[in-house]
Amino acid sequence: RRVGLLGCGRIGRLHAGLLADTPGFTVAGVADAVPEAARAVSASTGAPLMSIDEVLASPDVDTVAICTSTDTHVDLVVAAARAGKAIFCEKPLSLSLAEVDRALAAVEAAGVPFMVGFNRRFDPGHASVRDAVRKGEVGDLHVLRITSRDPAPPPPAYVAVSGGMFLDMVIHDFDMAGFIVASPVVEVYARGAVRVDPLIGQAGDIDTAVTMLVHEDGTLTTIDNSREAVYGFDQRIEAFGSGGVAVSDNPSRHAGWRRTAEATIGQPLPWFFLERYHESYRREWVAFHDYVVGGGDSPSGTDAVRSCTAIALAAGLSLREGRPVRVDEIG
Amino acid sequence: RRVGLLGCGRIGRLHAGLLADTPGFTVAGVADAVPEAARAVSASTGAPLMSIDEVLASPDVDTVAICTSTDTHVDLVVAAARAGKAIFCEKPLSLSLAEVDRALAAVEAAGVPFMVGFNRRFDPGHASVRDAVRKGEVGDLHVLRITSRDPAPPPPAYVAVSGGMFLDMVIHDFDMAGFIVASPVVEVYARGAVRVDPLIGQAGDIDTAVTMLVHEDGTLTTIDNSREAVYGFDQRIEAFGSGGVAVSDNPSRHAGWRRTAEATIGQPLPWFFLERYHESYRREWVAFHDYVVGGGDSPSGTDAVRSCTAIALAAGLSLREGRPVRVDEIG
Amino acid sequence: RRVGLLGCGRIGRLHAGLLADTPGFTVAGVADAVPEAARAVSASTGAPLMSIDEVLASPDVDTVAICTSTDTHVDLVVAAARAGKAIFCEKPLSLSLAEVDRALAAVEAAGVPFMVGFNRRFDPGHASVRDAVRKGEVGDLHVLRITSRDPAPPPPAYVAVSGGMFLDMVIHDFDMAGFIVASPVVEVYARGAVRVDPLIGQAGDIDTAVTMLVHEDGTLTTIDNSREAVYGFDQRIEAFGSGGVAVSDNPSRHAGWRRTAEATIGQPLPWFFLERYHESYRREWVAFHDYVVGGGDSPSGTDAVRSCTAIALAAGLSLREGRPVRVDEIG
Amino acid sequence: RRVGLLGCGRIGRLHAGLLADTPGFTVAGVADAVPEAARAVSASTGAPLMSIDEVLASPDVDTVAICTSTDTHVDLVVAAARAGKAIFCEKPLSLSLAEVDRALAAVEAAGVPFMVGFNRRFDPGHASVRDAVRKGEVGDLHVLRITSRDPAPPPPAYVAVSGGMFLDMVIHDFDMAGFIVASPVVEVYARGAVRVDPLIGQAGDIDTAVTMLVHEDGTLTTIDNSREAVYGFDQRIEAFGSGGVAVSDNPSRHAGWRRTAEATIGQPLPWFFLERYHESYRREWVAFHDYVVGGGDSPSGTDAVRSCTAIALAAGLSLREGRPVRVDEIG
Known part of the structure; x- marks a missing residue:
């Protein structure tokens, strides 16, 4: 599986390292609003630097790991679901139940694999x-x-x-x-x-x-x-x-x-x-x-x-x- | 201290044995509504068999251990307090707060030592x-x-x-x-x-x-x-x-x-x-x-x-x- | 069983108390070369004070507990075996293997129960x-x-x-x-x-x-x-x-x-x-x-x-x- | 430090992975008598495949990790010491005390850092x-x-x-x-x-x-x-x-x-x-x-x-x- 990593803060860096050690996963793209954060993870994983939109649009990415700040989770889940990606999203999905429902509806409509990071x-x-x-x-x-x-x-x-x-x-x-x-x-x-x-x-x-x-x-x-x-x-x-x-x-x-x-x-x-x-x-x-x-x-x-x-x-x-x-x- | 044991059921027998092993205590009288129960503890401790009233009235008893059924606790505490005995009473003192207060008032009025068996x-x-x-x-x-x-x-x-x-x-x-x-x-x-x-x-x-x-x-x-x-x-x-x-x-x-x-x-x-x-x-x-x-x-x-x-x-x-x-x- | 306690030092006193708490045993006589030691155990157990020879000769004693100093153990085991008593002896039986053998031979000859205190x-x-x-x-x-x-x-x-x-x-x-x-x-x-x-x-x-x-x-x-x-x-x-x-x-x-x-x-x-x-x-x-x-x-x-x-x-x-x-x- | 890894068997592969995770070390060359073993570690570390002699002669390698079979340890330690490399050697150094002494003498003569893998x-x-x-x-x-x-x-x-x-x-x-x-x-x-x-x-x-x-x-x-x-x-x-x-x-x-x-x-x-x-x-x-x-x-x-x-x-x-x-x- 080729993973696009969205968010390269503390938890994103953690997951980048874990993905590298998990057989079956390759980090295929990294994105973060803060360019230095993304660059560091790109360097350590060898994965290309992308924008979030590029990750979601890339045919080389079949899975996304959403490690951005909580307030962006729902929009990213919805977009990733529409793009047909398998989705891993860090907890919490949202602070609002209506927003949670919006994300889950998109996941269910798209029929994509979805897992939240209740580690x-x-x-x-x-x-x-x-x-x-x-x-x-x-x-x-x-x-x-x-x-x-x-x-x-x-x-x-x-x-x-x-x-x-x-x-x-x-x-x-x-x-x-x-x-x-x-x-x-x-x-x-x-x-x-x-x-x-x-x-x-x-x-x-x-x-x-x-x-x-x-x-x-x-x-x-x-x-x-x-x-x-x-x-x-x-x-x-x-x-x-x-x-x-x-x-x-x-x-x-x-x-x-x-x-x-x-x-x-x-x-x-x-x-x-x-x-x-x-x-x-x-x-x-x-x-x-x-x-x-x-x-x-x-x-x-x-x-x-x-x-x-x-x-x-x-x-x-x-x-x-x-x-x-x-x-x-x-x- | 010379202890009158009131109640010779399971917990009374237990306390009789414990009193015998505690320096400073002598069992000086035992009482129970069930004569056989009292007789058994009398035999094992060597203490004379008495009625509850005799225990409370005995000048040879300065302390009582109340191990009877819960519904008798308050009346016995009140009577023992009036008799000026130091009082040990098994828990619970009563199922009613008003009754508890009646017992505690008697204890405080008499100024006798009082302890409940929260072991x-x-x-x-x-x-x-x-x-x-x-x-x-x-x-x-x-x-x-x-x-x-x-x-x-x-x-x-x-x-x-x-x-x-x-x-x-x-x-x-x-x-x-x-x-x-x-x-x-x-x-x-x-x-x-x-x-x-x-x-x-x-x-x-x-x-x-x-x-x-x-x-x-x-x-x-x-x-x-x-x-x-x-x-x-x-x-x-x-x-x-x-x-x-x-x-x-x-x-x-x-x-x-x-x-x-x-x-x-x-x-x-x-x-x-x-x-x-x-x-x-x-x-x-x-x-x-x-x-x-x-x-x-x-x-x-x-x-x-x-x-x-x-x-x-x-x-x-x-x-x-x-x-x-x-x-x-x-x- | 009616036990004659030989030796009323620290370990003898310990065994006196344990015997009193073990169903089936009664301390039937106590002996010690130091009269005060024996008297104390006699008082606490209610058992009569005897000499060691009296214990061994007493028809009221069927069992002996040997708690004396080590150097006396073998002679006492031999004498108790000859007297037909069941024998409990504190460890060690003797510091000499020849002496141990002498004691064990007497036990086996007499066919009496024998146990050493390997607690x-x-x-x-x-x-x-x-x-x-x-x-x-x-x-x-x-x-x-x-x-x-x-x-x-x-x-x-x-x-x-x-x-x-x-x-x-x-x-x-x-x-x-x-x-x-x-x-x-x-x-x-x-x-x-x-x-x-x-x-x-x-x-x-x-x-x-x-x-x-x-x-x-x-x-x-x-x-x-x-x-x-x-x-x-x-x-x-x-x-x-x-x-x-x-x-x-x-x-x-x-x-x-x-x-x-x-x-x-x-x-x-x-x-x-x-x-x-x-x-x-x-x-x-x-x-x-x-x-x-x-x-x-x-x-x-x-x-x-x-x-x-x-x-x-x-x-x-x-x-x-x-x-x-x-x-x-x-x- | 730039490490030449000698021996790519089980323990060599282990150390290759550990070296990659330890700040301050880079695997700079890998060697093994079995080419496939060396190739696998070369692939996972990105380090060039070398012969043992090439590792020892390489100016790009300042440190060697000796993970070969025990019978080769002493010769490799001696050679590495002469080449002025810092030496890590797996245990045991040798089954012979004379051979151990030969290796240690070479280390001491060269004054190179030396450590054996008593992990x-x-x-x-x-x-x-x-x-x-x-x-x-x-x-x-x-x-x-x-x-x-x-x-x-x-x-x-x-x-x-x-x-x-x-x-x-x-x-x-x-x-x-x-x-x-x-x-x-x-x-x-x-x-x-x-x-x-x-x-x-x-x-x-x-x-x-x-x-x-x-x-x-x-x-x-x-x-x-x-x-x-x-x-x-x-x-x-x-x-x-x-x-x-x-x-x-x-x-x-x-x-x-x-x-x-x-x-x-x-x-x-x-x-x-x-x-x-x-x-x-x-x-x-x-x-x-x-x-x-x-x-x-x-x-x-x-x-x-x-x-x-x-x-x-x-x-x-x-x-x-x-x-x-x-x-x-x-x-």
């Missing part, structure tokens, strides 16, 4: 929880418990345009709830606080959140989030049911530790998202390749995107109004 | 979390996360008179929230389901619950509970804050495990509450002794009892009405 | 390793690896009469090798050093040792020991074979820990042998009771005692002569 | 043990304990030319002993067995070994090895001393696990050496670059190579003669 689905630990649930190894699922804490908060300037903590960060966890629990979410209750950085509060957002999801079949999901865990990336999932429990715990930085008369002393957690999630990013592209080439359901397709966006918007409404919100209130 | 406060792991929080080792507290799952559900007949899952079981976790978080709980939101046993539902109760507490200072507590974890007693606490995280994890049954080509295989958790919480019961009596003899604040006194009862009642109301409930609605 | 056989973790080996869960056994480190060294005065590190301390590990590996030890190579306390060296002993055992079938056992691990009781066993590995790891003091930006910080290990091995002592008496009442092979009988003593003596000879020593050189 | 020194866990020892965090070192088990045995044909288990496999662990313990090894005692595969025995080698090293200052090192651990790569190091213990444990494959009524079930270990040691290989090249560019002592230089080879030969002699062997017997 955590491909983390071996998280995937092992889903596998255990789907195989019945935890029996009937009763409670899903997710903890997701970033090592450091984003700059307040980013927060202001991020769509808020639920759409920007917790959306990964809403996706995990959908990925692991077969039954859809029907109700959301969220509480949040500004505990990490007052500037995040001044930017109109929260930095600490607890969310409760009620699924149609009665399964309960509880999620707690923070923008700053000083000890590193803290990402855990636990699926509890009638037959037992399946857990995705934190990996350690390395397996060295020591013990003295006072304490047993080990490492904190990995701090950098690439250190923590490198394997998930690598496997994400393998999954995308298998899907584009082999067909079948998208590893994280239109249903996942729409559902997560609606839950995130419901969480925001719940927080603002101080009440449980049904997902179908969102539309 | 988990004395578990070394749980206590280490509180210590870490109080010493500032986790910085400002942001989120408290509690999981509490029993190994097997009680009989539906017990459920019917238990006061419900929140007052009977989750009250321990509400106590942990008060024990660890300095700021009081102002709001409760609870969701529950019947997932373990339909007979529990027919008895008017739930067996699976997720509760969210908002503390006055913005700290958020999330609790998840189940009446049945087939893999054993699952009791964990995690206090997350600006400086890090403190955790009380599950102890293992023993430290043996093995590894094959397929898996690493260890033990499930302890199943029996005495195996899991023996150390906490032992330390509970030491703490009670130190308090009765040395004075100071009760290790789990009137404030704790009232607060937990109110939170539990608020949780029940939240569940019934499907909305967040402020604790001061309860009175 | 580690009853530790749930260690026992799980043996169970895994015996069930074939590790396949053919290739290597057994034992680490055994005490939290603090004994006083040099004790060291001088202890028989040396191999007979006093490592004998437990030689017993573990026999307990877990079916094939007998044929060769021993030992190296040692004085690293913990020069006074131990002046007393003619070592405080640090590494021992290698070759079993008849080619299985290799490696043992490392220290008289002082400042972080607590460090006792681990690992059985490696063609099918996997079974491990008895260290239990923790409790399951609380915390994580900061710098480190993950947990507890050191239990320091006190009773904290570490309480469960093994408790189970030891249950096993002794089952054996005395139910018959069958001794849980740690004459073969184990003789074999461990010979290995310990071979280790001492290897250390002195700087060469591997065959166990049959010892006689 | 485990760069494993973060293993390195943390050395750091703890060197910083005094374990106090005076008393015992070093190493376990090193491969996931699967090499083919018997390889075994026959490998130089034997000590030179081929355990040499990594002898290097770890030298890396972590400051005091040199003076005596070696080894025992081995054929337990994994009789064909290995027929090839004149063993597949299971236990080795004991005595260091000059009395520190004792114990090493146990197997050619086959069915549960994966098992590589652990433990440094025990007066102040505590530092451990490099096994990393897990991922952090997912589950618990049922019967057991807690996790992953076995990584099976593939690249999965296990990828980070160490990556850091090895960074360390080599820092050394070649920045000067100072080699991260694993001539002393390490000579010492490990002598210990491995002493271990072989000990095994054959059944006695402890002093390292200075080897010459």
